[in-house]
Amino acid sequence: MEELRTQWNDLYRTKLPAMAKARDQAQPKWPVFLDHCFARIVLDIAVGIDKPWTEVVKSPAVKNMSEEQLTNAISLAERLANGEANLVELDERSLELRGKTSKTGVKRKAPTESKPDVKPEPKTKKRKPDGTISKYFMPSPERTKLSRSPVENDDVKSKRDATDDAPPAAGKDLPGMKVQLDRIASSTTLTPFRKQTLTMLCQVPPGRYSTYQAMSNYITATSHKTCARAIGNAMRNNPFAPEVPCHRILAADGSLGGFGGSWGEDGKHASKKHAILHEEGVRFDSKGKVKGPPFREFHA
Known part of the structure; x- marks a missing residue:
């Protein structure tokens, strides 16, 4: 509580x-x-x-x-x-x-209310063109660039198998990602928060995984407070899947997490998420927990 x-x-x-x-x-x-x-x-x-x-x-x-x-x-x-x-x-x-407005939306005076609930929009402020991400969601100039997000409390402690190849390099220059980033940026239906979340997905390389908590930690540390649940909500019904790889995001305890609107190993699309991850090189142990550390090298 x-x-x-x-x-x-x-x-x-x-x-x-x-x-x-x-x-x-x-x-x-x-x-x-x-x-x-x-x-x-x-x-x-x-x-x-x-x-x-x-x-x-x-x-x-x-x-x-x-x-x-x-x-x-x-x-x-x-x-x-x-x-x-x-x-x-x-x-x-x-x-x-509360009896302060009619059904037509006309405000009535409330004798017991001393403070107005509504403020007019400042006429001097102009809205940014659609498709841009608000500065509120971008790293503040006072912050130094993070090389690593805060460690999750319930993070996975297992190490990558010694037989695994070195993980691919991270970044927005991953093959094919420029096209996906352009699709995200030019969308007129996505909110700025969903654009930011989907953009971060493009930084997770094939063969790696990250977590909802790792993503929320990065956003909280660099721009504004958020939580793992908000990240999951923002990725729900990803319009650019699987090219924008929401399947590479798992729960903080190393379990499968959500996919296609369902959650966990009993979810409707759990087998499909496992298949995609296995093909990319991500492995799970006999208890259903992922092997190796999560990707956290997000950057602006």
Whole structure:
């Protein structure tokens, strides 16, 4: 529960307000900027459902929500951050639940509300052309280039078999990857976060694997906080598979992870993922755990 509370606090207090301030392209419009506004919207929809969340759980919500309610709130907040849910629509729904707006979207004055929930978009700011990645998702200039991402707590400790060949070199210059990178960059439907995640996949060489946690560690260390679950969500329904190799990403404990919308060894497409990885040279032991260390040499 503490881990879920920490994740929820980070999402609504830090990540979403920072994205709103940066006018991130994950949302076509950011109607709110403050942490309590994001909390209101997410909790009304994910916890209150058809009423304000304060009628369902006691305040403070973070201490009184059940595990299921916390999970639902986190999931919706991550969908907002990934551009999979529309913030404007959810904000209007939240205000409607509180009697502050009509069904036509016209705001009514609320006598008990002293602070406005909505701020106008600054007219001086211009949106970046579609297809670019927001600076929020790029490494900050103050950071030195990382040669290695932070080590995962539950990382795989096994070493590559002595009979294995040296792993291929990493980088965006892998054969055929320029075409895939151009496909990703020119997409008009992918969010900036999904573009960044798919771009990182192009750096994992054949015969190597990485993990959702390794990818989230790199992004957290170089641009913004994220988590393994958000990485998995961003890679779901990869439109460029298998050329953009999401099959090379495994769970942090060395197990198979997700593929084709299913998860683990019992997943519908588990055998296909095993077959592709085996053909590329990735091996698993008798317990279903991958051999060798994960790839972490991501770079901007």
